[in-house]
Amino acid sequence: MASEYVSLQNIKFLLHDVHRVEDLMQYPLYADYDGDSIDMIIDTLKELADEYLFPYLEECDRFEVQYENGKVKVHPQILKVMQMMGENGWIGAPYPVEVGGMQLPHMVAILNEYIFAAANNNLNGYPSLTMGAAGLIISFGNEELIETYLEKMLTGKWQGTMALTEPQAGSSLSDITTIAVPTYAGHYQIKGTKTFISAGDYEGIENVVHLTLAKIEGAPAGAKGISLFVVPKSRVGADGKLQPNGVATAGIFHKLGQRGYVTTQLALGDDDNCHGYLVGEPHHGLAYMFQMMNASRISVGSHGAGIASAAYHASLEFARERTQGRRWNDRDLTLPQTEIVNHPDIRRMLFMQKAIAEGGLSLVLQCTRYEDLHAVSDGEEKEKYYLLLELLTPLVKTFPADAGIQSVSHGLQVLGGSGFCEDYPLEQYYRDIRIMSIYEGTTGMQSLDLLGRKVQLNKGLAFKLFLGEMQQTMAEAADMPELQKYAGQLKSEVEKLVGVTKHLGKIAATGDIELFLADATPYQQMFSLVAIAWQWLKQGITANKVLQAQEKQGDDLKFYQSKLHTLKFFYVYELPKTEALAAAITSGENLTVLKDDDLLI
Numbered sequence: 085m086a087s088e089y090v091s092l093q094n095i096k097f098l099l100h101d102v103h104r105v106e107d108l109m110q111y112p113l114y115a116d117y118d119g120d121s122i123d124m125i126i127d128t129l130k131e132l133a134d135e136y137l138f139p140y141l142e143e144c145d146r147f148e149v150q151y152e153n154g155k156v157k158v159h160p161q162i163l164k165v166m167q168m169m170g171e172n173g174w175i176g177a178p179y180p181v182e183v184g185g186m187q188l189p190h191m192v193a194i195l196n197e198y199i200f201a202a203a204n205n206n207l208n209g210y211p212s213l214t215m216g217a218a219g220l221i222i223s224f225g226n227e228e229l230i231e232t233y234l235e236k237m238l239t240g241k242w243q244g245t246m247a248l249t250e251p252q253a254g255s256s257l258s259d260i261t262t263i264a265v266p267t268y269a270g271h272y273q274i275k276g277t278k279t280f281i282s283a284g285d286y287e288g289i290e291n292v293v294h295l296t297l298a299k300i301e302g303a304p305a306g307a308k309g310i311s312l313f314v315v316p317k318s319r320v321g322a323d324g325k326l327q328p329n330g331v332a333t334a335g336i337f338h339k340l341g342q343r344g345y346v347t348t349q350l351a352l353g354d355d356d357n358c359h360g361y362l363v364g365e366p367h368h369g370l371a372y373m374f375q376m377m378n379a380s381r382i383s384v385g386s387h388g389a390g391i392a393s394a395a396y397h398a399s400l401e402f403a404r405e406r407t408q409g410r411r412w413n414d415r416d417l418t419l420p421q422t423e424i425v426n427h428p429d430i431r432r433m434l435f436m437q438k439a440i441a442e443g444g445l446s447l448v449l450q451c452t453r454y455e456d457l458h459a460v461s462d463g464e465e466k467e468k469y470y471l472l473l474e475l476l477t478p479l480v481k482t483f484p485a486d487a488g489i490q491s492v493s494h495g496l497q498v499l500g501g502s503g504f505c506e507d508y509p510l511e512q513y514y515r516d517i518r519i520m521s522i523y524e525g526t527t528g529m530q531s532l533d534l535l536g537r538k539v540q541l542n543k544g545l546a547f548k549l550f551l552g553e554m555q556q557t558m559a560e561a562a563d564m565p566e567l568q569k570y571a572g573q574l575k576s577e578v579e580k581l582v583g584v585t586k587h588l589g590k591i592a593a594t595g596d597i598e599l600f601l602a603d604a605t606p607y608q609q610m611f612s613l614v615a616i617a618w619q620w621l622k623q624g625i626t627a628n629k630v631l632q633a634q635e636k637q638g639d640d641l642k643f644y645q646s647k648l649h650t651l652k653f654f655y656v657y658e659l660p661k662t663e664a665l666a667a668a669i670t671s672g673e674n675l676t677v678l679k680d681d682d683l684l685i
């Protein structure tokens with residue numbers, strides 16, 4: 085078991101110095117907080133994660149969720165985490181005080197997700213999903229729904245879920261078939277099957293509230309016919325008591341990772357007695373659900389960055405202890421073996437892990453900063469932050485997930501044979517992080533969203549705004565002799581990205597949409613590398629200012645030097661990968677679109 089999983093110094097550096105959370109405190113919405121209270125919150129979250137989550141990392145994996153006779157048994161720590169999160173107000177962290185929330189900036193609330201996911205990604209999903217589901221009721225539910233469900237969910241007594249996926253409708257939600265039939269009593273009768281539903285059921289929790297997508301009988305085809313319902317496992321009867329609501333757990337899934345985080349298959353209304361309560365207007369369900377999906381995508385990004393961070397700390401700790409071989413310029417066999425952290429190949433893998441984990445978290449904070457600025461601004465400014473957030477959401481979901489998987493794989497490699505074995509946490513991190521690029525929209529679907537929709541959003545304004553944001557950072561870095569070179573490199577990378585985007589735009593103009601979108605994923609990968617390079621330049625500017633002031637010493641000084649070093653590493657080892665991606669995208673070879681002869685044999 086490693087001893088650490090996140091760096092509080094890094095979190096505070098990113099939050100205060102790079103992304104300036106204090107800017108938000110001038111607005112009435114966040115005026116109750118200041119830098120010190122935010123730091124206290126972060127320290128508390130870390131203490132809670134140390135006590136409630138991290139010690140159970142291995143147990144949650146080994147004590148795999150069990151299903152017997154329709155009942156789901158999970159690790160007892162899950163109920164304790166739900167209770168602790170509910171009683172201390174964390175489930176309502178980003179929501180208004182009037183509804184029982186803490187009105188915490190999203191930039192801070194997301195750190196709860198990050199720290200908890202790093203500590204134990206088998207436990208953090210339960211409160212996180214409840215938070216998202218409660219958010220939908222707050223935003224779109226009527227008085228009765230708020231009255232019946234909110235307090236129970238925010239206090240962790242009732243679990244919340246998102247019930248979207250069906251066996252025939254995963255990426256393609258417009259194909260859901262769960263049906264909702266209106267009744268004279270006002271509720272709807274729900275019937276259908278939902279699959280892969282996280283936290284969908286477990287023993288010990290009082291109730292589970294499924295925020296469910298379904299189609300009202302006779303609704304228009306496709307996404308325009310989807311409505312959102314609250315479908316509780318147990319409904320509140322006329323006597324105020326809970327009674328079964330026709331939601332049966334048909335089974336659970338046995339998974340590669342996240343074995344303590346239950347994934348269920350739900351049968352709704354097999355007994356023709358499953359009540360659903362409409363949220364908001366009929367047929368607006370998918371639009372409402374996007375609130376939760378977008379928030380969850382940022383959460384998934386934070387979870388990917390969190391696991392990548394935990395893996396980095398575990399690998400580094402191992403590499404500092406494990407001795408093997410000697411340094412290549414010092415082959416004296418009478419000397420003791422050297423720690424593997426001294427070998428360049430190991431250092432390369434560790435720097436890659438650090439670059440991904442810390443770059444990924446920086447992008448997560450950038451996005452949540454836009455979310456907060458959107459919440460406090462009006463008019464054009466509001467639109468600007470909305471567009472920037474929309475554009476970056478597919479990236480923040482995807483980069484920490486995909487690059488996180490690679491970084492954890494490097495981390496496992498650092499441990500050699502031990503990395504493959506259960507005695508160390510790397511193999512579990514490797515399994516646990518793998519889901520991040522699948523749920524909440526696969527990498528492929530996120531990439532299609534980026535290229536097919538977001539880059540063109542508002543006639544390309546979102547993309548232009550993003551270029552403007554990077555331009556500001558590059559201009560600041562160009563004034564610093566230590567960073568000029570990297571500002572110049574980012575400038576040419578941005579030009580390359582713009583060139584590739586124009587190239588793809590020309591294909592789109594021909595009307596061949598399949599060809600246009602065929603390389604959406606390599607495009608997204610290229611875009612992500614540029615966005616993360618931007619985040620590293622931002623970190624470099626901040627670190628460089630501190631170093632120039634020459635006030636830091638010892639470990640503090642090393643922290644900032646390490647930031648600059650990792651920036652350089654990213655620009656030398658990772659960023660140039662855009663060249664290969666751009667070459668593939670612009671090759672004109674058209675090798676993946678299905679033609680008459682399918683050569684996949």
Ligand SMILES: Cc1cc2nc3c(=O)[nH]c(=O)nc-3n(C[C@H](O)[C@H](O)[C@H](O)COP(=O)(O)OP(=O)(O)OC[C@H]3O[C@@H](n4cnc5c(N)ncnc54)[C@H](O)[C@@H]3O)c2cc1C
Binds near residue numbers: 519527
């Ligand atoms: C552990 C786990 C937990 C989950 N939790 C939840 C949950 O809580 N609630 C919930 O509703 N769902 C949940 N899901 C479902 C998850 O969101 C879906 O698995 C995911 O969206 C992909 O859908 P699918 O599995 O049906 O794959 P498919 O949609 O069949 O996709 C298979 C592959 O085809 C690609 N593909 C699909 N369509 C296209 C296209 N048009 N163009 C190009 N490529 C395409 C995909 O990118 C993917 O690589 C969970 C899944 C898992 C495994």
